[in-house]
Amino acid sequence: MGELRVSGAFDSYPGKGEFWDIGPTADRLRQEFPDAVLEVRDFRGERTVVVAREKLFEVLAFLRDDPETDFDFLTDVTAVHWPAREEPFDIVYHLYSMSRNRRLRVKCRVPDPPTVPSVVALWPTANWLERECYDMFGVTFEGHPDLRRILMPEDYEGWPLRKEFPLKC
Amino acid sequence: MGPSHPSTHGVLRLVLELEGEEVRSCKADIGYLHRGFEKIAENKTWQQFITWTDRMDYLAPASNNVAYVLAVEKLLGLDVPPRCKALRVVLCEMSRISAHLLWLGTHALDLGAATVFFYTFQQREILYDLYEKLTGARLTTSAQRIGGMSRDTPEGWLDEVREFTRQVVPVIDECERLLTRNRIWVERTRDIGVLSAEDAIAFGCTGPVLRGSGVEWDLRKAQPYLGYEQYDFEIPVGTVGDVYDRYLVRMEEMRQSVRIIEQALDNMPEGPINADAPKVVLPPKEKVLTSMEDLIHHFIILTEGIKPPVGEVYHAIEAPKGELGFYIVSDGANSAYRCRIRPAAFVNLQVIEKIAVGQMVPDVVGIIGSLDPVMGEVDR
Numbered sequence: 001m002g003e004l005r006v007s008g009a010f011d012s013y014p015g016k017g018e019f020w021d022i023g024p025t026a027d028r029l030r031q032e033f034p035d036a037v038l039e040v041r042d043f044r045g046e047r048t049v050v051v052a053r054e055k056l057f058e059v060l061a062f063l064r065d066d067p068e069t070d071f072d073f074l075t076d077v078t079a080v081h082w083p084a085r086e087e088p089f090d091i092v093y094h095l096y097s098m099s100r101n102r103r104l105r106v107k108c109r110v111p112d113p114p115t116v117p118s119v120v121a122l123w124p125t126a127n128w129l130e131r132e133c134y135d136m137f138g139v140t141f142e143g144h145p146d147l148r149r150i151l152m153p154e155d156y157e158g159w160p161l162r163k164e165f166p167l168k169c
Numbered sequence: 170m171g172p173s174h175p176s177t178h179g180v181l182r183l184v185l186e187l188e189g190e191e192v193r194s195c196k197a198d199i200g201y202l203h204r205g206f207e208k209i210a211e212n213k214t215w216q217q218f219i220t221w222t223d224r225m226d227y228l229a230p231a232s233n234n235v236a237y238v239l240a241v242e243k244l245l246g247l248d249v250p251p252r253c254k255a256l257r258v259v260l261c262e263m264s265r266i267s268a269h270l271l272w273l274g275t276h277a278l279d280l281g282a283a284t285v286f287f288y289t290f291q292q293r294e295i296l297y298d299l300y301e302k303l304t305g306a307r308l309t310t311s312a313q314r315i316g317g318m319s320r321d322t323p324e325g326w327l328d329e330v331r332e333f334t335r336q337v338v339p340v341i342d343e344c345e346r347l348l349t350r351n352r353i354w355v356e357r358t359r360d361i362g363v364l365s366a367e368d369a370i371a372f373g374c375t376g377p378v379l380r381g382s383g384v385e386w387d388l389r390k391a392q393p394y395l396g397y398e399q400y401d402f403e404i405p406v407g408t409v410g411d412v413y414d415r416y417l418v419r420m421e422e423m424r425q426s427v428r429i430i431e432q433a434l435d436n437m438p439e440g441p442i443n444a445d446a447p448k449v450v451l452p453p454k455e456k457v458l459t460s461m462e463d464l465i466h467h468f469i470i471l472t473e474g475i476k477p478p479v480g481e482v483y484h485a486i487e488a489p490k491g492e493l494g495f496y497i498v499s500d501g502a503n504s505a506y507r508c509r510i511r512p513a514a515f516v517n518l519q520v521i522e523k524i525a526v527g528q529m530v531p532d533v534v535g536i537i538g539s540l541d542p543v544m545g546e547v548d549r
Binding site for chain 1: 199200203205207208209212243244246368370371372373374383384385386390391392393398403404405406407408409414417418421480481482483485492494496498506507509511515516519548
């Protein structure tokens with residue numbers, strides 16, 4: 001047979017039974033970025049931290065680089081459209097720390113037209129994830145190396161996952 | 170290359186810049202399916218969307234169903250009975266074997282080894298028969314319901330699953346004998362498409378693609394769901410991160426799935442398969458015909474659908490391709506306000522733009538296969 005290691009004890013993963021970062025990270029963020037943390041919300045054992053757009057990149061960079069948080073893995077980037085709101089877009093980041101086995105949801109509310117800094121420099125996987133978010137919601141990720149449609153045709157008009165976009169065209 | 174090239178596993182188009190036969194740059198052009206599942210989720214009731222999830226990774230529909238219903242159940246704060254959990258484990262692992270068998274057959278075929286294809290598809294036929302007996306469908310096997318399952322197993326079905334597990338392992342061994350030390354196979358897969366562990370994490374890879382690069386990470390172990398912590402199984406990881414390692418990882422994963430299924434069958438709990446949640450789970454038909462209260466629940470669930478509380482959750486499972494997660498936002502209505510599907514295949518595929526560079530054109534065929542992209546999940 002070839003070169004293969006076989007392992008995987010449950011004990012080798014930290015955080016038995018508690019897989020979301022509902023510990024002191026939010027407090028640390030408040031200390032480090034006093035004006036950035038707008039809201040911390042818990043639901044079904046999951047924690048969401050809402051941060052100000054102006055500090056979004058710095059907060060995410062901190063969460064990635066700080067050894068105590070160590071969110072080295074970007075699971076997902078997406079958006080939610082709330083047309084009736086003054087800031088109608090939530091840009092949602094799902095972070096994961098391999099070393100701590102913890103997840104954290106970071107959100108940022110942005111006005112229309114939606115613009116946030118790209119995090120491709122922090123996590124290369126954000127390249128396609130941000131492109132999909134741009135394609136579906138029209139979110140501009142400033143600093144993205146190649147921001148163009150990814151699933152829809154290049155000449156397509158409209159943003160399919162916005163609420164005003166009809167299911168049938 | 171593509172989108173209708175036989176080795177691109179669906180409608181994947183790669184724009185390759187070549188010097189001779191060497192790849193100088195690779196850009197993936199995806200999205201030829203244009204299906205809009207996330208939009209559809211906002212326009213269907215919570216239950217209606219279950220059947221749509223079948224069509225994402227259509228090689229493992231049962232695990233897609235499970236991932237979705239687990240997310241909705243988390244939103245509802247609902248726990249399902251032990252028998253339902255064990256049956257879901259069996260179906261998820263059957264899905265993994267089925268998906269890996271198809272990957273193995275087509276991947277080997279891509280690289281010129283046709284015999285393996287016939288072995289694997291013979292086994293998949295048995296799996297499809299089993300799915301058909303349980304759900305009535307061979308491909309779109311939506312047996313899952315929010316809060317349980319559509320029905321319990323038919324008589325003798327679990328014995329047939331056990332029989333399948335007994336006879337599939339020798340077939341996997343036979344495929345390994347055909348490939349693992351085969352000189353042509355080794356030369357076409359070893360040191361091809363090398364993905365380092367650091368890059369695999371940076372690119373968000375999960376599943377066999379991540380594990381092939383030597384990262385011991387599997388959601389069934391790291392963040393167990395459905396009681397996976399009760400099962401004894403191991404996680405195979407590669408050492409180099411090449412096409413060969415990803416092949417070895419999937420081969421061993423099939424054996425580990427067999428182990429899990431056998432344990433689930435040995436300890437299959439008795440009892441109900443549905444949660445005691447009358448406002449979410451349809452009552453048994455005989456009760457609908459005899460009890461006014463159950464008739465009302467039945468009517469409301471089928472006409473209005475369920476209405477979970479306002480909130481948002483993310484739940485992911487270790488699907489055959491990797492982390493399949495559902496981020497769902499509820500505004501209290503009878504359909505999702507937002508249903509984001511975090512697809513493993515979409516994220517894993519991105520890495521091809523990096524690891525194909527410097528390889529030869531025929532090696533790109535092997536790299537595509539080793540990433541196991543299912544375009545239905547790439548373009549939901």
